[in-house]
Amino acid sequence: MSTPPDEALRTRISELEARVGRLEEEGERAERREDSERTPPDPGPEQTGHTPAETAESETAAIGPASPDPARQADDDDPYWVLAGLEDRYPDDDVVLYGGTMSTDGGGYRWQYGLPTQTVLDGDFADAAPALSALAHPVRLALLQAVLTGTHATADLAALPGLGTSGQVYHHLNQLSSAGWLRSPRRGRWEVPGERTIPLLALVMAATT
Template sequence: MDEELDQLRERLEALTERVAALESAAPPVEAATSSPSTREERFWALTGLETRLADHPETSDGEVMLVGSLTLPTGAPVSWQQSAGTAGLLEVDWSERAAAFAALGHPVRIELLRHILSGVHATADLAAMETLGTTGQLHHHLRQLVAAGWVRQSGRGSYQIPAARIVPLLACMIGVER
């Protein structure tokens, strides 16, 4: 019993030392009430949007933007910006958008999208991945993604994600992080 207690104490001491080392190496966390210049630096896109809204009072209800610039693993550059005024957005029926969200609601479809973005476009190559299910299941999931507009057929047995969907898809992935 004493030996177990000694081992636990040693482990606790080692963990305490590791935590202290990590804390001393980590950059300090800034408070949410940081200075305006720090806020402008950290939220440069938001600051730009707020300036734009101030310059265009006709959009007084606000605006939502999706913006991104990246290079895919295939080396292809993607840049996209999309915005919409928020006037009436909370009052309209959202149910017609449910199918697009539902298409993202299956783990295999999310994996399919990730693989397609990474450069795997051919159905045969996708079918070779065991995690994506049988060929029949794969085609079912691809049809769901095509119907929702997340994927399009770029040739016989080849799929791609339209450029206009890449940044919104990645924004969804960021948006669901907790």
């Protein structure tokens, strides 16, 4: 009995993805050997988290090294201390704001971004579909979590349990990269862009609380 065309095509795609995954792993192993033979370079601005970010309409978005500031500690008596500060700055406007900090081995991130509420409402919500769709898969979310917590090599990501074949993992990594949630500064290595780190954590927190 002949194989249906659609099934044959899916089989062929799966084989190609697996082959690409194997090639990627071989490239990563070769790159590791090269890295072990040379002295690592000094960390640049991207690694230390000092890269400047864009400015939003109503708030400044910034990336920099995370450092505690005692003068900015929350008032324990006011559970809405963030909103109080927002209202002090924009007493006549409705504003949507998110922010946060994250420490890393190379420094850290401090990020906040805000827009007038009406600006958000006037935009086309459908424009968010590509970025949100890329997150709508448990394997992709697991990959992002692994990258954020220190697993960066393709081979190491493909070796994590429960994520499918190396070809499938490679496919998911490319989908996340196309949507801007991941980038590959060099072959076989992945990272979440600094300007997407806090937004990603904010989205996950909003979806799970």
